Amino acid sequence: MTQYILALDQGTTSSRAIVFDRQGRIRRTAQKEFPQLFPRPGWVEHDPQEIWSTQIGVAQEAISGAGLKASDLAAIGITNQRETVVVWDRATGEPVYNAIVWQDRRTAPLCDTLKAQGHEDLIRERTGLLIDAYFSGTKIGWILDHVPGARARAERGELACGTIDSWLVYRLTGGELHITDASNASRTLLFNIHTGAWDDDLLALLNVPRALLPEVRASSEVYGETAEGLLGARVKIAGMAGDQQAATFGQVCLERGMAKNTYGTGCFMLMNTAGEVVESRNRLLSTVVWQLGAGAQAQRTYALEGSVFVAGAVVQWLRDGLGIIRHASEVEALAGSVPDSGGVFLVPAFVGLGAPYWDPYARGTMVGLTRGTTSAHIARAALDSVAFQAAELLDAMEQDSGARLTELRVDGGASGNNLMMQFQADILGVTVTRPQVTETTALGAAFLAGLAVGFWSGTDELRTLWKADRSFEPGLDADRRAHLLGRWRRAVERSRAWAEAEQD
Numbered sequence: 315m316t317q318y319i320l321a322l323d324q325g326t327t328s329s330r331a332i333v334f335d336r337q338g339r340i341r342r343t344a345q346k347e348f349p350q351l352f353p354r355p356g357w358v359e360h361d362p363q364e365i366w367s368t369q370i371g372v373a374q375e376a377i378s379g380a381g382l383k384a385s386d387l388a389a390i391g392i393t394n395q396r397e398t399v400v401v402w403d404r405a406t407g408e409p410v411y412n413a414i415v416w417q418d419r420r421t422a423p424l425c426d427t428l429k430a431q432g433h434e435d436l437i438r439e440r441t442g443l444l445i446d447a448y449f450s451g452t453k454i455g456w457i458l459d460h461v462p463g464a465r466a467r468a469e470r471g472e473l474a475c476g477t478i479d480s481w482l483v484y485r486l487t488g489g490e491l492h493i494t495d496a497s498n499a500s501r502t503l504l505f506n507i508h509t510g511a512w513d514d515d516l517l518a519l520l521n522v523p524r525a526l527l528p529e530v531r532a533s534s535e536v537y538g539e540t541a542e543g544l545l546g547a548r549v550k551i552a553g554m555a556g557d558q559q560a561a562t563f564g565q566v567c568l569e570r571g572m573a574k575n576t577y578g579t580g581c582f583m584l585m586n587t588a589g590e591v592v593e594s595r596n597r598l599l600s601t602v603v604w605q606l607g608a609g610a611q612a613q614r615t616y617a618l619e620g621s622v623f624v625a626g627a628v629v630q631w632l633r634d635g636l637g638i639i640r641h642a643s644e645v646e647a648l649a650g651s652v653p654d655s656g657g658v659f660l661v662p663a664f665v666g667l668g669a670p671y672w673d674p675y676a677r678g679t680m681v682g683l684t685r686g687t688t689s690a691h692i693a694r695a696a697l698d699s700v701a702f703q704a705a706e707l708l709d710a711m712e713q714d715s716g717a718r719l720t721e722l723r724v725d726g727g728a729s730g731n732n733l734m735m736q737f738q739a740d741i742l743g744v745t746v747t748r749p750q751v752t753e754t755t756a757l758g759a760a761f762l763a764g765l766a767v768g769f770w771s772g773t774d775e776l777r778t779l780w781k782a783d784r785s786f787e788p789g790l791d792a793d794r795r796a797h798l799l800g801r802w803r804r805a806v807e808r809s810r811a812w813a814e815a816e817q818d
């Protein structure tokens with residue numbers, strides 16, 4: 315009997331594969347990092363072949379490491395770094411260019427033009443997004459315009475494009491399926507989140523031929539099987555969602571008003587708004603969090619999202635840029651060696667600022683330094699900055715949704731930092747709860763796949779599988795909280811528009 319689900323989690327810095335059992339517990343994990351390519355300042359690329367080879371490699375390793383065979387798997391679920399796009403030749407499967415990664419800023423000038431032409435309202439209304447180089451649409455246009463012959467080949471239907479989920483399914487099925495799911499499609503700037511279809515006006519605006527695009531499917535359904543010979547037996551591919559949406563599912567935030575925050579490279583807070591697209595007045599995104607059922611039965615659930623570009627990455631900077639720690643895990647002891655940041659505020663706007671500012675020209679800033687400032691104060695300010703950014707997201711989310719949060723569920727690599735999680739609860743004034751399984755992104759993909767093949771009976775069963783590990787209760791009074799947030803906002807103001815000024 316098939317007792318396991320395999321989740322493939324293709325992230326920004328590594329490919330992971332995790333085997334889950336019926337209790338939602340991890341049986342085996344395999345992970346492999348791959349190179350980040352920075353061909354020019356502000357450009358970030360991945361080699362799509364490397365994405366594929368690391369992903370299939372860890373899948374094989376996880377299955378054999380668990381002492382299993384592919385025939386022991388009930389299904390595979392896929393989750394992925396979002397917005398990153400690949401364009402490839404339909405006949406040969408060869409990419410025509412590297413994957414352009416979500417962090418890549420090369421299309422910022424084009425986005426400025428689209429904004430100046432007044433397209434922001436149309437885009438917000440149809441896609442729930444705003445105009446920013448973060449999303450896939452302008453990246454696809456860039457590849458078509460810069461790879462010789464690509465636009466003509468795309469128009470003749472010879473090329474295919476897709477986010478990383480599409481690319482993996484295409485390769486897993488031996489080129490049989492060219493599909494995506496609604497949660498990934500909703501990050502492209504080309505997808506109408508109300509109708510659940512690619513939008514001709516947006517395709518025309520961004521000059522993307524329809525023939526390039528994948529078919530949009532539900533997040534939980536049997537799409538097909540892995541190709542013969544790939545894993546030893548053919549396995550059903552039955553779940554697909556963008557990583558932040560999958561984490562929301564893995565945290566079983568299934569009710570309206572429930573929210574999760576994932577602390578990885580960046581930090582992404584999503585609040586379930588059920589069947590309603592809530593229009594943000596605070597520059598948050600509205601996004602499809604998952605689609606269950608297809609065709610006339612399609613049921614799309616939406617979320618408000620706040621996207622912060624630098625969270626755990628600020629700790630990497632302390633390690634690699636400043637050299638004040640050797641391992642990310644050392645930051646807690648260093649930051650905990652002082653009672654607070656000693657008045658230092660660090661705004662990690664290394665690649666501009668995401669929500670709610672969306673300022674591509676902001677840059678990192680440190681204020682409040684004195685002769686008494688030490689590396690410990692800087693480490694503390696770095697951890698505080700992650701919590702302050704999340705607090706601004708929650709504030710915006712509560713205003714937009716009218717919901718008052720009682721608990722924030724947290725996950726991701728940096729959520730293991732107890733000092734940071736305690737400060738997060740303090741500065742939010744809300745209980746912060748960490749589950750036993752913090753690999754909730756992969757768990758969510760497993761849940762979506764498992765539901766489609768009847769491995770789990772339904773969402774009620776999933777609710778029983780989620781278990782809290784530790785809760786952090788808020789301990790700051792409201793005045794102190796408001797004071798610290800006020801100072802943080804002053805620091806943010808000092809970081810804004812810096813790169814723009816430099817160009818003048």
Ligand SMILES: Nc1ncnc2c1ncn2[C@@H]1O[C@H](COP(=O)(O)OP(=O)(O)O)[C@@H](O)[C@H]1O
Pocket residue numbers: 325326327328577578579580625626627628629630642643644645646726727728730731
């Ligand atoms: N103890 C810690 N405290 C703070 N940040 C940490 C800690 N351990 C790891 N991190 C950060 O967490 C991130 C890795 O988390 P992960 O969820 O694997 O990210 P991603 O999926 O984006 O690659 C890194 O940016 C790292 O600096």
Ligand SMILES: O=P(O)(O)OC[C@H](O)CO
Pocket residue numbers: 324325326327394395396397416556557558578579580
């Ligand atoms: O790969 P991660 O975990 O850094 O997530 C990246 C996000 O999906 C970008 O939108």
